[in-house]
Amino acid sequence: MRNDLTVTQRKLADAEKQVGNERARAQVASDRFGFLAQKVKGVKARIRTNHGDIEVEFYPEKAPLHSFSFITRAESGYYDGTQFHRVIPGFMIQGGDPLSKDDNPANDGSGGPIVSIPHEFNDIEHTPGILSMARTGDTRYGAGSQFFIMHKRYPSLDGQYTVFGKATKGIDVVETIVNLPRDRNDRPQTPAKILSIEVYR
Template identity: 50%
Template sequence: MKKTSILIILISVLFLSGCSLGSREVKIEKPALESNAISILDIQKKAEQNVKDAAQKEQEKINKAMENAGLDDLSFVKKYSKATIKTNMGNIEVEFFGKDSPITVNNFMKLASEGFYDGTKFHRVIKDFMIQGGDPNSKDDDWSDDGMGGPGYAFKDEFNSKKLVRGSLAMANSGPNTNGSQFFVVTAEETPWLDGKHTNFGKVTDGMDVVDKIEAMEANENDHPLKDAVIKGIELK
């Protein structure tokens, strides 16, 4: 009888253990390789999202800067299409690509109308390449900061299908969407390495001889001309 009781107890314990095991959630750990692969995908997705978020924030900053600078007002480009850049070495006549680069053209015209460019110099000249100007820092005799100035804001690029060739008027920049006031005139026959990197917003229609004279000026090791080529004023037409 005693043996029978013990046997019944053992059978009961085993039965209850089986029921308990059956009621538990069975978890199978994922293989290490699969877990690592999922982690890498998660990291990649987060990185891609971070890039998108950063790009969106940068675009919002650019849009805000453009709004504050009044660049959404295209009143100048609707009124004018040409200009005379008057320098101490002669006049340069330009025609703008208002339909292709309206914000860029309007910005240039707005600054010109305010006298922003008056007294600035062509601070960088490279033979068989280009002449660069439009920096307010170039108004004084301190050359150390020439090429580093601007209007206090930056705006987006407006690339178009027009190639940067001899006589092209384009924006100088320090990277994507960093346009301000500095510009350059191409003196080389063509510059394919610049296409898609600098906004082409106009062309010289008369006065390339003046551009060539500025380009031919003697310069130092930093391409800064040793004599002044000054913009006396810009007349919009």
């Protein structure tokens, strides 16, 4: 009985320690995310496409990880040469897949970084021009590099995808891209390329 009690006490102690570690990690993460929000505050981006430019602002106070991730990838040239591989009128245009650079349209939409980031669902609605992050499955860590810009209001996405910015200029470019002729997989029949993304304050 005494041995059983000792084992139980050890398990409880380990559990308490684990809870303490989780709380500590959560606090560190919170502090780190706050730092990221300050780091990218006021940053904007100009998405240069072969159909014109789209200027976006970010919401780091709502989605610090997503804002920071997109901005750092843009600065590194990660998105250069990728395409808006999925366009649906009345819905959105989607891009950011590195596999869309190759000549194999069959793999478009399946690429992205090995490491994904946790969702930052918030209360911002998916209205025209909203910049939101695509995700894979329902896992907590499902956000990679693919993003989409809303064409029209789509309430069913609210609280299910992370909004991290909004297009402030170039809505006409979104309109042009979303209305390009497309195949049965909603891929534009003529490329809608991201030539580069300029990050500025």
